[in-house]
Amino acid sequence: MSMRTTFSGLSIALRALQAQQVSLDITGHNVANANNPNYSRQTALHSATKPYPAPMMGYTPSSGQLGTGVEISQINRMRDSFVDLRLRQQLHSKNYWSTMEEGLRQVELFFNEPTDNGIHYALDQFWDSLQDLSREPDFAAVREVVVQRAQVLVESITGTRTHLQSLRENINGNIPLKISEVNSLAKRIADLNVEIGKISATGSLPNDLLDARDGLIEELSHLVDIEVIQDHAHMVGVTIGGASLVHRGTSYGLVTSGQTVEGENYKRNEILWATTGNKVEISSGEIAGLIRLRDHEIQDSINALDEWTRNFAREFNDIHAGGYDLYGQPDPVEVDPVEVPFFTFEGDDPATPFAALNIRVNQDIAEDVGKIRASTIPYAEGNGENAIALASLRFKPVIPVAAAGGDTLITIGDAFNSIISKLGVDSQKAGRMNENDTNLELHLRNLKDSISGVSLDEEMANMIRFQHAYSAAARVMTTMDEALDTIINRLGIVGR
Numbered sequence: 098m099s100m101r102t103t104f105s106g107l108s109i110a111l112r113a114l115q116a117q118q119v120s121l122d123i124t125g126h127n128v129a130n131a132n133n134p135n136y137s138r139q140t141a142l143h144s145a146t147k148p149y150p151a152p153m154m155g156y157t158p159s160s161g162q163l164g165t166g167v168e169i170s171q172i173n174r175m176r177d178s179f180v181d182l183r184l185r186q187q188l189h190s191k192n193y194w195s196t197m198e199e200g201l202r203q204v205e206l207f208f209n210e211p212t213d214n215g216i217h218y219a220l221d222q223f224w225d226s227l228q229d230l231s232r233e234p235d236f237a238a239v240r241e242v243v244v245q246r247a248q249v250l251v252e253s254i255t256g257t258r259t260h261l262q263s264l265r266e267n268i269n270g271n272i273p274l275k276i277s278e279v280n281s282l283a284k285r286i287a288d289l290n291v292e293i294g295k296i297s298a299t300g301s302l303p304n305d306l307l308d309a310r311d312g313l314i315e316e317l318s319h320l321v322d323i324e325v326i327q328d329h330a331h332m333v334g335v336t337i338g339g340a341s342l343v344h345r346g347t348s349y350g351l352v353t354s355g356q357t358v359e360g361e362n363y364k365r366n367e368i369l370w371a372t373t374g375n376k377v378e379i380s381s382g383e384i385a386g387l388i389r390l391r392d393h394e395i396q397d398s399i400n401a402l403d404e405w406t407r408n409f410a411r412e413f414n415d416i417h418a419g420g421y422d423l424y425g426q427p428d429p430v431e432v433d434p435v436e437v438p439f440f441t442f443e444g445d446d447p448a449t450p451f452a453a454l455n456i457r458v459n460q461d462i463a464e465d466v467g468k469i470r471a472s473t474i475p476y477a478e479g480n481g482e483n484a485i486a487l488a489s490l491r492f493k494p495v496i497p498v499a500a501a502g503g504d505t506l507i508t509i510g511d512a513f514n515s516i517i518s519k520l521g522v523d524s525q526k527a528g529r530m531n532e533n534d535t536n537l538e539l540h541l542r543n544l545k546d547s548i549s550g551v552s553l554d555e556e557m558a559n560m561i562r563f564q565h566a567y568s569a570a571a572r573v574m575t576t577m578d579e580a581l582d583t584i585i586n587r588l589g590i591v592g593r
Contacts, residue, residue, distance in 0.1 A: 103584065105149070105165065106577040112166035113570030116143055119169045120563040127551045128560075135312030137174045137549040139304055144170035174304040177548045178327075181311065184541045185325070188318040189381035191534035196386025197394070198531045200268065201524035204398055207260040210517045216257060217513055219250040224491040230471055231484035235423075240466035247439070247458045254406055258453035261399050265363070268391045272366045273353040275320055275384050282317045283335065283348035286310055290332040291346040297331045307331065322381035338378025340370060351377055361450070365391070394523060399453075401516045405496070406453040409509050410440040412495045413487065420470030420483025428475070437461055437468055 120141045130136035148162035209215040226239075226246040233239045289310040296303040310333070317323055317335070323342065326334045335343040342349055350371040355364035368377045368384070379385045417439045421427070427435060439462060443455040462468045471487075472480035494506035498515075507515070 103581065105163075106580070107574060109164075109166035110570050110574035110577060112146060112168060113573065114567060116141075116167045116169055117563045117567035117570060121560065121567065123172060124556050124559050124563060128553065128556050131551040131553055131556075135308050135315075136551065137176045137304070137308050137311075138551050140173050140175060141169045142171040142173055143167050172302060172304060174302065174307060175549050176307075176311075177545070180541060180545050180548065182325075184538070184545060185315065185318040185323070187534060187538045187541055188315065189322040191531065191538050192319045192383040193381045193386040193389075194527055194530040194534055196383045197390060198524065198527040200264070200386070200390035201394060201520065201527050203264055204261065204395060205520060205524055207257050207264070208398075208517060208520065209257075214253075216250070216253045217510065217517075219246070219253040220510060220513065222246045223250050224488055227484055227488035230469070231481035231488055234471035234481035234484055235478040237466060240469050240471075243469060244458060244463055244466055248463070251440075251456055251458055254402070254453050254456055258399065258402055258451075261395055261402070262363075262454070265391055265395045265399070268387050268395070269363065269366050272368065272384065272387055272391075275387065276351050276353050276368060279317065279320055279342075279384070280348070280350045282313050282320075283342050283350070286313050286317070286333070286335060286343050287346050287348040289313070290343070294330045294332050294345070303331070318382065320383050321379050322385070338380070340375075340377070398516070398520060401519075403450060403452040403454075405509075405512055405516060406456050408496045408512065410438075410442070410452070410456060412490060412509065414438040414440055416483070416486050416490060417470050419473075419486070421472045421475045421477070422470050423467035423472075423478055425475040426468070426470075437470070439469070 120143070123139050123141050127138055144167070146165045146168050149165050150162065210217055212218065223243075223246040226243045229239050230243050289306055293303050293306050293310065296306070314323070314325060314333070314335070321337055324336045324339075326336075328334070328345075332345050333343065334341060334345070340349075342351075352369050352371045353366040354369055356367050358365050368379065368388075369375060370377060379388065418436060422437070426437070438459055441457050441459045442452060443457060459468075469484075471484035472478070473482035473486075474480050491510065492508060494508055494511075496507055496509060496512040498505045498507055498512075
């Protein structure tokens with residue numbers, strides 16, 4: 098058989114030392130990044146180097162090939178792409194529901210029910226004052242209380258409507274900020290794609306760059322629902338609603354455009370693709386939650402409050418118009434009696450879309466409480482029959498229920514309660530969904546950490562393993578050195 102070289106043993110020992118040294122370096126890199134949330138544990142793949150001699154035509158070594166040592170063939174990144182996909186999808190959902198829960202909690206705070214500062218309490222106080230008025234319609238002080246309680250009710254309604262409007266506008270103003278975050282992340286992912294592509298082309302795995310990009314993709318998952326596809330050069334394509342946000346080294350930006358909303362006094366920010374101007378289809382993530390809150394949850398509460406205010410003012414004014422004030426008005430003799438509604442709307446349009454913002458106590462009545470029409474008979478100061486009818490409105494089903502097709506009627510108080518109940522149910526649902534999603538996210542993060550996370554105990558054990566392997570390789574080198582010393586310095590002494 099062919100003889101191996103005298104120095105091949107040193108080469109084997111050297112390769113062993115180098116391989117263990119690289120493994121120790123990787124272990125050190127893992128330990129150093131133990132608290133880096135985006136880091137994936139790395140491992141060195143040890144492979145045997147090509148054996149000696151190589152088989153040739155007409156020659157086969159009779160006693161087999163000799164090994165030539167070890168090398169690091171690859172440095173792997175421990176990652177499970179399926180867990181990554183599941184976690185991304187979970188982050189879309191979790192951030193959607195946490196945004197919804199936070200927004201709905203704020204809406205609940207604005208309505209402030211049930212407390213002494215809410216609309217319902219102010220309404221009850223108003224009904225009570227009307228009952229007092231029915232007993233003592235000729236007392237100016239009692240009439241003053243009615244007006245004051247009405248003013249408190251009006252302020253509660255307009256205050257709540259103003260808060261809701263401010264919240265909607267704040268959310269609307271927050272959307273462009275979130276879109277600029279999306280654009281920034283998309284640009285950074287595209288830049289990393291280019292670097293990763295260059296390194297992958299050389300046959301190396303750019304593990305730390307892949308980790309950095311995965312961290313950015315996870316951040317993006319908080320904001321919008323994305324699909325991620327990886328190609329052969331380890332570059333990724335990111336899409337939203339099937340349209341490309343990142344393709345290799347190019348990112349396609351999003352823009353917001355203020356669209357005037359009919360019947361509303363604000364410009365709604367719509368999200369469009371910068372290149373085509375088409376609407377971006379976002380169905381989950383924080384941004385989808387903000388859009389849902391702005392266009393549905395808060396808008397529905399505003400619409401419901403406006404509708405309730407219109408109905409309440411109309412029913413109350415109708416009964417009020419049927420009575421007489423302390424001055425015998427409206428004069429039954431007059432063909433065209435002067436209308437003095439109790440509640441008025443700024444702009445004099447009872448169908449105004451901003452009813453809850455524009456409702457006021459009639460200025461004439463506020464300045465002269467004698468104009469409250471508490472009587473059913475002209476010039477009868479002690480008559481409080483119309484005040485009884487007004488107070489009885491508290492228990493009278495007059496407001497149609499939209500859910501029942503408008504056929505069923507409920508009281509004014511119950512109609513307001515139904516707005517609060519719907520809000521409570523929606524808020525509770527968002528809270529429950531957020532809690533479930535948070536638990537599931539925690540489970541998936543634990544699963545990811547079990548695969549990608551750095552265990553310091555495991556790294557310590559590896560360090561000892563590689564250290565001993567390094568020491569053993571050094572011992573092999575020492576032994577080969579002794580053998581060479583014998584060959585070089587001790588053999589052939591006789592002939593000197």
